[in-house]
Amino acid sequence: MMRSLGEVEDEISTVESLQIDLGTIRAATDNFSDSRKLGQGGFGAVYTGQLSNRLDIAVKRLSSNSSQGEVEFKNEVVLLARLQHRNLVRLLGFCLEGVERLLIYEFLPNSSLDQIIIDPVKRANLFWDKRHKIIMGVARGLLYLHEDSRLRIIHQDLKVSNILLDSDMNPKISDFGMARLFDLNQTQAETNRIVGTYGYMAPEYAMHGNFSIKSDVFNFGVLVLETVSGQSNNLFRMGDDLEVLISYVWKNWKEGSISNIIEPPISSGSSIEIERCIHIGLLCVQENVARWPTMASVLLMLNSHSVTLQVPSRPAFFMHGGIESDMSSMQDYNLRVSEIERSSSKSNLISKNETSMTEPYPR
Template identity: 85%
Template sequence: MAPSCQFRYETNSRFFDPLSEPLPSPSALPPPTAAALPPPPIGKSNSNRNVIIGVATSVAAVLFIGVIVFLKVKWKKKQPRQRIEGEVVDEIGTVESLQFDFGTVKEATDNFSNSKKLGQGGFGAVYMGQLSNGQEIAVKRLSQNSGQGEVEFKNEVILLARLQHRNLVRLLGFCLEGAERLLIYEFVPNSSLDQFIFDPLKRANLDWDKHYKIIMGVARGLVYLHEDSRLRIIHRDLKASNILLDLDMNPKISDFGMARLFELDQTQAETNRIVGTYGYMAPEYAMHGNFSVKSDVFSFGVLVLEIVSGQRNNLFQASDHTEVLISYVWKNWREGAISNIIDPSITLSSSAEITRCIHIGLLCVQENVANRPTMASVRPRKCG
């Protein structure tokens, strides 16, 4: 079975007939040559020879297929950026109006200067820029080493090009040039929600009216995605860092790289690839890969509880022990200790409104999918 081993055999004739001719003595036989090997003896050794030949053939076939697969994967790694351009162009009807010249974006961001860098995500860095007409933009530059980023890039362009809502971040365009993949958005000056609600100093500047405005704005955006747009979109990664805040603190849902498009009559789907952020994931999605509009509802519920409490949905110090936010809120809700849930920095202008929002958050994070409300039933209206 070594690499130098050779197998030679004949299927149509014998070198001698053991039944009609006497076997010559060993001394009378000529030295064996590669061209005239003795025939396999009939019986057990012949069976062994057949087994060896079969195994060797199978191994050779597996090695051959392995080489082909290896070469194909290697080729694909070199090709995705050429392949995706055609896919994006084919699937976006308004591609010409959305495409930016790379030189224009490079100039707007001072050649992607570190001084213009706003942050770093899983698929690349985000830069602030300014076009020649004075318009401010945010540019997400896809990491060239991120294979999954290609999928995110295509997904975000195709979805956001078709969606328009005041509570969704607006995609201005994209750039495809060589190995470069850029997404160009409207610039949202107040960064993301997590920068406010989890910062003791910044959240002290947010009164309850602003908190409530953010909660209801996110709810409006989700209602649009789930029911009011001509597409049904499941975001799958709704969290505080994906909620951007404009100059007037209006929330805008961003980062649609993980989003999934549903048919209008489709209610749920399954996946073997779990994406998103633990802590915001609905249990049926995290454990079984089942997702639906109710998965986003769960994430929204977690977000509401984070906004009201000022705590992340993970282990945090509560009194003399650590707890997870959802269980902590449930326990205090049952005990009627609402004040323990609310962030102390929030000015209580409307205790009934805050209580109702906590109640909505808890309804959204129920383990039973059927018991969670739809986003339409959480449609913005004055609480109380």
């Protein structure tokens, strides 16, 4: 039976060895000095610091008035203390003293993937070899969560802002506050508590509350298309048309206009490899949920060019271009998200990809 990690808060006692006293963190961050602040988000601020052994750290300081942050805090500690993989962010410790709730992570100097994608200068230096490394690393991290760890984890909020990058541009999946723990023989579940980010939530989850390990596959597909195209997964104007990234990629792929999807910084990469990644991304966001691959299949397709790829069907929430669109499923999706936002406005269960918010570490 599936249980929310927020329901196992008593397990935090099993990770007491990771507890760090508040004085140590105050010293490391110059008492949470503004000069040390990396970013500010809905659940608190993130600071950089250095421990006495000269280890660089990132400290997430949850705001005292965030009840949802309390749940996410416990989820993060309990889960990351039990998982180890080179493509998952490493939790170094936590602090619970008075009103302070602090999460201490390894410091990753290249911030998050979304901060690179929205910055024209940084994006121009993100050549294909780096983008391919990011895609492969995220795929390996997800496969570990779904099949290779001693737990079965559904992340539920995989997106470019939750992919952190180390000094060698190796990706680390972060933000496990919304994750769900499955039994190893469990494949799917239902919930009335919808959490995630608008534009990333799989359709059957956003509209019906049904989720499975393939919900993460949909998110991964969106992330792949964003990484290849350098475009965020939201509405953008292309000439006179208002486009959604997934629809824009699908139309150009169908027409054989791959060059319209690929931005100049990666045009010198392997065209076969780039096209294959786009193809795999589209397989992950198809309208037909039953045809979505597992992460094991995705990694096999990414690793071996001898594996024949199926022809994807059109993506979920497909827009034909311009304002006049086949919007029935999109309207249902938007109505569902609106209902969730109204019922969850006080607890911030839905986050909306606000590019004005700088938060390079987990919420």
